[in-house]
Amino acid sequence: MTELTKLRKRLHKNPELSGSESATASIIKKELEFCKPDEILENLGGSGIAASFKAKYSSTKKSLIFRAELDAIAVEEETNLPYSSANPGVMHGCGHDGHMTILVGLARELKKKRPENVNVHLLFQPAEETGKGAENVLVDKRFKQLNPGHAFALHNLPGYKEGLIYIKDGTFAAASTGIEISFQGSYSHAAYPEQGKNPALIVAELISEIEHRLADFKQADELNKIVCTFIRMGEPAFGISPGKATVGYTIRSATDEGLKSGVQKIEHLIKKAAESFSGDITYRSVEPFRATVNSTEGVQIVKAAAEECSIEVQSLEKSFPWSEDFGQFRDACPITIFGLGAGEHVPPLHSETYDFNDKLISTGVTVFSEIIEQYS
Numbered sequence: 315m316t317e318l319t320k321l322r323k324r325l326h327k328n329p330e331l332s333g334s335e336s337a338t339a340s341i342i343k344k345e346l347e348f349c350k351p352d353e354i355l356e357n358l359g360g361s362g363i364a365a366s367f368k369a370k371y372s373s374t375k376k377s378l379i380f381r382a383e384l385d386a387i388a389v390e391e392e393t394n395l396p397y398s399s400a401n402p403g404v405m406h407g408c409g410h411d412g413h414m415t416i417l418v419g420l421a422r423e424l425k426k427k428r429p430e431n432v433n434v435h436l437l438f439q440p441a442e443e444t445g446k447g448a449e450n451v452l453v454d455k456r457f458k459q460l461n462p463g464h465a466f467a468l469h470n471l472p473g474y475k476e477g478l479i480y481i482k483d484g485t486f487a488a489a490s491t492g493i494e495i496s497f498q499g500s501y502s503h504a505a506y507p508e509q510g511k512n513p514a515l516i517v518a519e520l521i522s523e524i525e526h527r528l529a530d531f532k533q534a535d536e537l538n539k540i541v542c543t544f545i546r547m548g549e550p551a552f553g554i555s556p557g558k559a560t561v562g563y564t565i566r567s568a569t570d571e572g573l574k575s576g577v578q579k580i581e582h583l584i585k586k587a588a589e590s591f592s593g594d595i596t597y598r599s600v601e602p603f604r605a606t607v608n609s610t611e612g613v614q615i616v617k618a619a620a621e622e623c624s625i626e627v628q629s630l631e632k633s634f635p636w637s638e639d640f641g642q643f644r645d646a647c648p649i650t651i652f653g654l655g656a657g658e659h660v661p662p663l664h665s666e667t668y669d670f671n672d673k674l675i676s677t678g679v680t681v682f683s684e685i686i687e688q689y690s
């Protein structure tokens with residue numbers, strides 16, 4: 315087993331949830347220190363770490379970011395692997411253990427051979443899964459000093475041919491947001507429902523209204539989706555008329571503008587429902603993700619790098635309906651993310667039997683290294 319595979323398995327065994335990745339960050343910091351970067355920034359937007367390798371021959375301001383994610387997900391692992399999660403209820407079910415290992419592999423390459431005409435920053439960001447991490451990194455004042463000209467990232471793709479690169483110009487992954495709708499009525503004895511304000515009917519009406527009134531939105535684009543993800547109201551009892559309810563929705567679209575128009579339609583329906591309910595209805599946006607939109611130039615660079623390394627590239631016809639908080643980095647610079655096929659018949663991301671395919675580590679390191687050459 316190579317050192318990188320060992321590191322990947324160590325990370326896999328010690329997963330941490332979004333926003334509390336301190337142990338992971340300290341493992342990564344040690345690995346990076348070994349590679350002697352010019353600078354390491356810690357606690358970026360939380361537990362984030364960035365290692366900077368300055369250009370060897372020039373005082374260029376040109377900078378590249380490669381991004382990996384530190385966080386795991388709240389799923390009980392059922393892989394029965396010898397290195398399966400030692401942290402109950404938390405697992406590396408998205409392969410971020412692999413993505414981190416690839417960046418550490420790139421750091422090892424940069425230790426051997428400094429970038430020549432571009433500064434390279436390896437960014438390990440916190441809290442990707444909640445959509446908060448990239449935003450927190452971006453508002454951290456120290457992020458500005460990295461001054462990125464372009465940011466690259468990859469995501470492993472179970473269900474796709476092993477070792478192939480999958481890329482798309484424009485939207486790679488959808489914009490999305492959760493909407494949490496809170497109904498505040500009042501409780502009463504079920505024998506005297508008239509003494510309380512039971513939200514059951516208004517909940518049912520609003521769900522039905524959203525379904526019907528947003529049919530156009532859903533039909534307008536394949537990526538436009540609205541899904542009711544939870545309804546919470548009352549207890550499994552028969553003597554109480556409930557006084558509170560919470561309903562969750564996830565809404566998705568190919569563009570930030572498309573998402574905004576869908577959200578506005580829902581907001582309008584919520585306000586209308588509030589007028590006909592004797593209690594209060596409020597709502598808030600939860601876990602918003604911008605659309606992850608690839609730069610045309612970046613896509614060309616990835617394609618050229620792959621060709622140079624004899625790695626097959628397939629252009630994706632459709633954007634992914636899931637979201638990626640890498641899209642947020644568009645606030646700082648053009649971005650490009652590509653998929654790395656993890657094999658066609660393996661468990662999907664976020665499933666309890668998923669595991670990162672270690673064969674992708676060397677492919678990832680090779681492509682990222684070549685991207686630096688192509689960008690310089």
Ligand SMILES: [Zn+2]
Nearest residue numbers: 408443663664
């Ligand atoms: Zn994920």
Ligand SMILES: [Zn+2]
Nearest residue numbers: 408409410469
């Ligand atoms: Zn992920």
